[in-house]
Amino acid sequence: MLIDSHCHLDHEAFAGEIEAAIGRAREAGVGLLLTICTSIARFPQVLAVAERYPDVWCTVGVHPHDAEAEAGVTVDELVRLSRHPKVVGIGECGLDFFYNNSPQDIQIAVFRTHVAAARESGLPLVVHTRDADATTASILTEEQQVGPFTGVLHCFSSGAALAETAVGLGFRISFSGILTFRKSEELRRIARSLPAESLLVETDAPYLAPVPVRGKRNEPAYVTHTLKVLAECRSADPDALRATTGANFLKLFAKARTD
């Protein structure tokens, strides 16, 4: 099954068009979509989309951009919200030291709150990390010693060392449309080197549309382009990779029942 492991269907770019975008995704063979929460304030809208469609699931969490605005988020609140049957992961959360929309110390504290919620709920963590490889690696490694949790580095655009550390900790690595960009040679090299069991694909729609639709508003149906490039760079059969990435997703996000 082809799965878009990370999209933002509540985004204003899909206003009045969520149903149509989901329909095009289904036509393209996408069997499941994970729509991602970026702030507790937005959670009701995110959950509403997941409740409306049987093939859409969601997460709960605070994006590093919103960490300052929602610095008071607690483990208990995240765990309580995650008990809803359509919530299958904690995040997206993490560190964005490229934009630094929130102070770094607050980003780190809120990230650790999410790790604790992932541990307590048993749900996987959806991690956003940009220009923060070393700090992300050390937090994930330290926290793993406190107690086990799993997750995914979404929209992977970091270096090989972070990918290796994350995979060593049992994390999956999710590739977005960035993998298809001409200048992403290093990223394709990393994608080639990772074990097949660690791979997921996503759109991060409405952002980052893959080649050949780069520059347009992205949508879940376009995950097919990223899957195709991932298959090419690994010299893998696209149908086999589709099955592998789908199985990897369902193993990680086991609460997303498709039967």
Ligand SMILES: [Zn+2]
């Ligand atoms: Zn993100």
Ligand SMILES: [Zn+2]
């Ligand atoms: Zn996202």
